[in-house]
Amino acid sequence: MTDAEIVFRTRDLSKVYDTGKVKVFALAHVDLELFAGELAVLLGPSGSGKSTLLNILGGLDHATEGRVWFRDRELTSLNDRGLTRFRRDHVGFVFQFYNLVPSLTARENVQLVTDVARNPMRPEEALERVGLVQRMDHFPAEMSGGEQQRVAIARAVAKRPEVLLCDEPTGALDSATGIQVLDVLRQVNEELGTSTVVITHNAEIRKMAHRVLYFQDGKLARFETNDVRVAPAEISW
Amino acid sequence: MSALDIKLLRDFRRLWAQSLAIALVMAAGVAVLLMSFGMSKALDETRDTYYERNRFADIFVDARSVPKSLLATVRGIEGVAAAEARVTTHATLDIEGKAQATVAFVTSLPEGGNPLLNVPILRLGDWPDPNASDQVALNEPFAIANNLWPGDRFAINLNGTKRTLAVTGWLLSPEFVYTIGPGSLIPDDEDYGILWMPERALAAALDRTGAFDNLAVKLRPGFSAKPVMDELDTLLEPYGNWGAIDRSEQTSNAFIDGEITQLQTLAYILPPVFLGIAVFLVNMVMGRLVRLERTEIGLLKALGYGNMAICVHYLLLSGLIAGAGVMLGWAVGSWLSYGLAKLYANFFKFPYLIYNISWNTYLISGLLGLGAATAGALRAALSAARLSPATAMSPPAPPHFKRSLLDRLLAALRISQPSMMILRSLIRWPFRAAMSVLGMALAVSILVASNFFPDALDVIIDSAFHQSNRQHAVLFFNEALPESALQDSRRLPGVLQAEGQQYLTAVLRNEHREKRVVVEARRPGLDLSRVVDDSGKPVDAPPGGIMLARRLAAQLDVGVGDLVEAEFRGNRHGTFTLPVTGLVTQYFGLGAYLDQETADRMFQQSPQVSVVNVTIDAAQEEAFQAQLKELPMLAGSAMLVENREGFQETISQNILITTTIYTVLGVLITVGVAYNAARIQLSERARELASLRILGFTRGEVGYILVGEILLLALIAQPVGWWIGWGVARLMAESFTSDLYAIPLVMKPATFTQASLVVLAAAAASVLLVRRKLDQMNLVSVMKTRE
Numbered sequence A: 001m002t003d004a005e006i007v008f009r010t011r012d013l014s015k016v017y018d019t020g021k022v023k024v025f026a027l028a029h030v031d032l033e034l035f036a037g038e039l040a041v042l043l044g045p046s047g048s049g050k051s052t053l054l055n056i057l058g059g060l061d062h063a064t065e066g067r068v069w070f071r072d073r074e075l076t077s078l079n080d081r082g083l084t085r086f087r088r089d090h091v092g093f094v095f096q097f098y099n100l101v102p103s104l105t106a107r108e109n110v111q112l113v114t115d116v117a118r119n120p121m122r123p124e125e126a127l128e129r130v131g132l133v134q135r136m137d138h139f140p141a142e143m144s145g146g147e148q149q150r151v152a153i154a155r156a157v158a159k160r161p162e163v164l165l166c167d168e169p170t171g172a173l174d175s176a177t178g179i180q181v182l183d184v185l186r187q188v189n190e191e192l193g194t195s196t197v198v199i200t201h202n203a204e205i206r207k208m209a210h211r212v213l214y215f216q217d218g219k220l221a222r223f224e225t226n227d228v229r230v231a232p233a234e235i236s237w
Numbered sequence B: 001m002s003a004l005d006i007k008l009l010r011d012f013r014r015l016w017a018q019s020l021a022i023a024l025v026m027a028a029g030v031a032v033l034l035m036s037f038g039m040s041k042a043l044d045e046t047r048d049t050y051y052e053r054n055r056f057a058d059i060f061v062d063a064r065s066v067p068k069s070l071l072a073t074v075r076g077i078e079g080v081a082a083a084e085a086r087v088t089t090h091a092t093l094d095i096e097g098k099a100q101a102t103v104a105f106v107t108s109l110p111e112g113g114n115p116l117l118n119v120p121i122l123r124l125g126d127w128p129d130p131n132a133s134d135q136v137a138l139n140e141p142f143a144i145a146n147n148l149w150p151g152d153r154f155a156i157n158l159n160g161t162k163r164t165l166a167v168t169g170w171l172l173s174p175e176f177v178y179t180i181g182p183g184s185l186i187p188d189d190e191d192y193g194i195l196w197m198p199e200r201a202l203a204a205a206l207d208r209t210g211a212f213d214n215l216a217v218k219l220r221p222g223f224s225a226k227p228v229m230d231e232l233d234t235l236l237e238p239y240g241n242w243g244a245i246d247r248s249e250q251t252s253n254a255f256i257d258g259e260i261t262q263l264q265t266l267a268y269i270l271p272p273v274f275l276g277i278a279v280f281l282v283n284m285v286m287g288r289l290v291r292l293e294r295t296e297i298g299l300l301k302a303l304g305y306g307n308m309a310i311c312v313h314y315l316l317l318s319g320l321i322a323g324a325g326v327m328l329g330w331a332v333g334s335w336l337s338y339g340l341a342k343l344y345a346n347f348f349k350f351p352y353l354i355y356n357i358s359w360n361t362y363l364i365s366g367l368l369g370l371g372a373a374t375a376g377a378l379r380a381a382l383s384a385a386r387l388s389p390a391t392a393m394s395p396p397a398p399p400h401f402k403r404s405l406l407d408r409l410l411a412a413l414r415i416s417q418p419s420m421m422i423l424r425s426l427i428r429w430p431f432r433a434a435m436s437v438l439g440m441a442l443a444v445s446i447l448v449a450s451n452f453f454p455d456a457l458d459v460i461i462d463s464a465f466h467q468s469n470r471q472h473a474v475l476f477f478n479e480a481l482p483e484s485a486l487q488d489s490r491r492l493p494g495v496l497q498a499e500g501q502q503y504l505t506a507v508l509r510n511e512h513r514e515k516r517v518v519v520e521a522r523r524p525g526l527d528l529s530r531v532v533d534d535s536g537k538p539v540d541a542p543p544g545g546i547m548l549a550r551r552l553a554a555q556l557d558v559g560v561g562d563l564v565e566a567e568f569r570g571n572r573h574g575t576f577t578l579p580v581t582g583l584v585t586q587y588f589g590l591g592a593y594l595d596q597e598t599a600d601r602m603f604q605q606s607p608q609v610s611v612v613n614v615t616i617d618a619a620q621e622e623a624f625q626a627q628l629k630e631l632p633m634l635a636g637s638a639m640l641v642e643n644r645e646g647f648q649e650t651i652s653q654n655i656l657i658t659t660t661i662y663t664v665l666g667v668l669i670t671v672g673v674a675y676n677a678a679r680i681q682l683s684e685r686a687r688e689l690a691s692l693r694i695l696g697f698t699r700g701e702v703g704y705i706l707v708g709e710i711l712l713l714a715l716i717a718q719p720v721g722w723w724i725g726w727g728v729a730r731l732m733a734e735s736f737t738s739d740l741y742a743i744p745l746v747m748k749p750a751t752f753t754q755a756s757l758v759v760l761a762a763a764a765a766s767v768l769l770v771r772r773k774l775d776q777m778n779l780v781s782v783m784k785t786r787e
Ligand SMILES: Nc1ncnc2c1ncn2[C@@H]1O[C@H](COP(=O)(O)OP(=O)(O)O)[C@@H](O)[C@H]1O
Pocket: A017, A018, A019, A024, A025, A026, A044, A045, A046, A047, A048, A049, A050, A051, A052, A053, B391
């Protein structure tokens, strides 16, 4: 896939947390590329800088040093307003703890996105995709963790984003439910062609990726391409 | 509706109890603002319209038997638009079936027909026929109080001759919106009336044909009163001129002025307190909400919502609270102010009430409410907008408790862990603790400041009725009489004691300061009408000088030993320079006192009396009253016993109303502060408290942490509230003090205790309501939720 279109590119990307006494290099001079349509898995131990990278790619956080491009647009040169615009138009997020708004139903949570997106699906259609139309009018508190995460995915894909960034989407789920969620992600990636990045510290999940990026101490240690991908349903942990 | 708006409405509904507590405080501010502004405006406009439509005069002069030919000269004075001469007198009436002698002020209706100035409104029946000698119109409240209808008759003693008059109709006049009889301290419609008689008949009865006693003058627009008054004074000098007065000294108008000022004072003192507390409450609640919704805010930002959208989202929530408060305030304020304005219109005798609170007042009060909410929410809303999305979604670091010197002190004191938690939290959030204290202190202060009134009135009543005015009745004569009149009074049936005084009118001056007052000339040792000093001892006016009420001395800026110029007017003339020989504290009027012998020497007169104070044997009161009706020179009489009862009755009714209103206001504030503070405590400490329960602490022990902190703050608020309340009471006493009366600053321990009990009880009730939620807390689910 090396000659495919590049969606994200970083050059010499660093993020330093200055906590007063010590400087923590959450990211240290990272150079990488992510390609259109690929499903990449970011693998690495806790604290290795995966979330930090994802946040910067998604325009949630600022880099300390280095540059980041989304296609031909340089994210590191955008101001706050520009980053907001970028997130609104191009990125879908899925978080470990689902982050649904508790006072809104499943449909309304999806509507939060469709209200502001340029070319969204109908909320019902998005929920249909994750198999939750029948639970549309339930509040988060009335749903299981897996269901909540699927609502979060519906919310993320409803705007038809170019990239889907998932930070440990199965981290809070048991394995059976986690597999269901991963399958939804695979489906979205295949059917909509959305470039997808999935962070995990669970090595088994790497098997479903096109590409696996290994992180260690704020650096991209190495990457490998899967010649044979395994469907989530056949993974277990 | 957008999903964000749905969230807004759901949040508002979820926070209903806290929102309501805030909305009520805000509503109180808006309602008081609307009420006091609305009422003072209604009163002001009603009065202005009434004065305008009925041509209320600008200047009034009392004199005696001025030839009518002078009227042309008066009309020629520069700035005079119109002048009207009236024959006037005080007289006693004998109404069938009524034992008491009734006093009336009789004034003439011009020969040519209707009056030009101070035009009365005909309310019922007809005007008297200008040529009739036995017809009279009455002011409406007096007629109603005495059940006198057109066609009814009663007897009047005019110039020593008793005659019968027939009532033709009822009138209301801008000159007598508020009526108070000579010697009376409160209005009494039953025993003091205004009578209008045709000039021809009245002048004939009083030997005033071709002459007048009172002049009403209307100025041309743009001319000031002072030069005209000076010219009138000079012109009428030979006729026992009592001195020209402008509207500010006209009794009826002065009382209405005083009332309007009081209402305006309330409008400036109270609403800022309520709105200030609302600012703090919104600040506290919104601050907590934003902290609670950190991750949601981060999420919204991740989804592409801009800073502005987030900021507006939280401002709108505070806007909804303000909206509820403002609407409630408008509703209650409109209702209260309309009701009270009607009450006022009734108390003052206005023929109608012009009540239209302008949309301005609504707009301004609404904007103030909204502004308060926005000011309160702004900090939280901005911090929400500023949250970086990445950090918002990671859990916040636990608050940093520093080990301070204070901590080591607390440790040394071996305080229990729960108590320690309370104290730490106070040290951790000193601003919030201080504001909660201030809020509850303001609640205490409002109660202290309103409770002090009854105590002040007790002092006034005791001073006016028990110390100073111990007579049962006061008899007034139309002119000063030789002291032999005193002997005559003693011979009236049932009279036990009789003492005389001479009333003189004078303008007192010190440089550019001057004041028109009644000066009482008194013999030493009078026992019925006494002048009492601060220690309660009766004092006499020292010979050779003048003794003044403290407020009068302050207005003239003189002290003991200083000289004042006294220009006497009316039936005794002359200008004298007198040393101030003493000062006394007085609550009613601006008293000035001369020794009788000093006065006799000044005016080269034999001793005179114009007022006789008597005590009477209650068993013979009827005979006494019957005889009074026959006294030729009597201008009036006031039964002080009835005054006392009337005064206390009016006052205690008013006090019940105001005390209720202020208690409700104080409770609203306390509940607003205590309930919200407790809810926020509970929300912030839910995990901590649940952990303690899991560790084996009892409900009581855990509840103590929650209840204890708020109640500790409530206790600290008490002395602060007493202190502020004392200040507010002083401010109110000062601003309510006018020429007519003074409010003493009387602060009794009971005032403070009562205020504290109300506030502590309201605080305890609010906190216990929240404690019930703590008891119902599901330990497992609390521990499971992420902060
Ligand atoms: N807000 C922060 N302040 C200080 N250090 C941080 C902050 N966020 C992350 N870090 C540090 O940066 C490093 C990388 O963190 P993160 O990207 O969250 O790792 P991962 O997602 O791979 O577990 C860690 O050492 C972490 O402690």
